[in-house]
Amino acid sequence: MNKYDLIVIGGGPAGMAAALAAKKAGIDDLLIIERDNVFGGILNQCIHNGFGLHTFKEELTGPEYAERYADMVIQQNIPFELETMVLSLETTTDAMKAVTVISSKRGVQTLYAKAVILAMGCRERPRGALNIPGFRPQGVYTAGTAQKLVNLQGVKIGKQVVILGSGDIGLIMARRMTLEGAKVSAVAELMPYSSGLKRNIVQCLDDYGIPLLLSHTVVDIKGKEKLEGVYIAKVDEKCQPIPGTEVYYPCDTLLLSCGLIPENELTVGAGVMIDPRTNGAYVNESLQTNVNGVFACGNVLHVHDLVDFVSEESQRAGENAARFILNGGSESGKTIEVKAGNGVRYTVPCRINIDNAPELTHIRFRVTGVYKNVSIILKSGDTELMRKRSQILVPSEMVDLIIQKNKLSDIDDTIEVFVEEVQK
Amino acid sequence: MIKELTCICCPMGCSLKAEVENDEVISVSGNNCIRGENYAKSEIIAPVRTVTTTIMSDSGIPVPVKTKDPVAKGKIFETVSQIKETSVHLPIKMGEIVIKNVADTGVDIVATRSVK
Known part of the structure; x- marks a missing residue:
């Protein structure tokens, strides 16, 4: 009764796309588990437009993108359980995956599956992780929490706002708070470049005359019960505040948009190895983790900037999980390592099984800084496999390299992806 | 230039x-x-922009909405304030028009999520 071929943990964009792809590939005995009372995950609170240009060839808002996928899940009769929380994931002695869940319908129960797809998404880096001195007054929110309160619950959270961090959610919330009648005095960014997309800087800040203070950070928070204001200071090349540059900004709301962290508590419990660079699992070209039959996709694997990339990646995870279930779980063949070289912070995947690799393998990565007029190079020893020119590479925009299977056939043990300046 | x-x-x-x-x-x-x-x-x-915000429903749940097509940049605040003065009755379907010709732009406001 509690046995399935496939369990998908998470009903956001990743989980829905993975489940749809697995179903299409012939897996009927599957289950999506979602802790919220609706599908869609974070998309439900992302009411702004800009989603779906790749997937649907039109510009949608987050809720629209989510509802289109949710409609497909329902149309395809894919079984799902909402308001159900996964408590743990383990591998049993007979190689089944044990997924322990809690819900008002089931109580606490353990479900078993041949394969599991991890699609739990990510969470925000909280104030506690930022080491900002000062009191802990009411009025300090992570940007996503504020977004949820404003967009899903209709709560008015403040009138005078400062935003720390220029991640996309912070930029989107700068505009959102302005449209809700608040005054956003500044967005402070520790780094010398924004970690958000360019279009969001134009559309959310420039349109409303909101200053973006690069190489600045919040150094003190004032107000004991209720937030009264913050001090913002310039920082040097080592991101250390420069004494004497502090400026006081009165505000009743401070929003923190300082990075997202994949939500991998379950993953770790299952014995899956985590890449410290992404905080997501180490995976191969099939998006399979080191634990056979456990796949990962979407923001739980590495934080994406485009939901379209999440859907595409998750579709591959779903197809690969289906193949794993239908062909049995053997993982033979030669595996090579993918190394992140100069200018590349990480790669997904970290290893490629050459025999199992599809015709086209995606290697996704982020760069370590802003690079202009460069080449992205894929090399194995002295052999150059691929070279791609790029006018600009920024850490906020994920790069997707696609390599053909035949180019991988003669490789011994490692390929390296790196960025090289173009010789003039 | x-x-x-x-x-x-x-x-x-x-x-x-x-x-x-x-x-x-x-x-x-x-x-x-x-x-x-x-x-x-x-x-x-x-310059034009797609405006997205929420409209209050009579059940107290905000419903996300957008301008069906982009509106003049100078009309953003007028568009939002007309949306804020309006409320909608639930249930509502994604794509349903909630305001016609918002702020005299010739553009309709549509719900971007179905809410029961």
């Missing part, structure tokens, strides 16, 4: 250069697709 701007049509964010003479865009460079050229032309002559 050369005007520089960043394309917002997609996350590529191309850096565009537009040659402008007598309020007319003569040429655009730096774009990777046709949308960049169209964006530069409209952004310089008549």
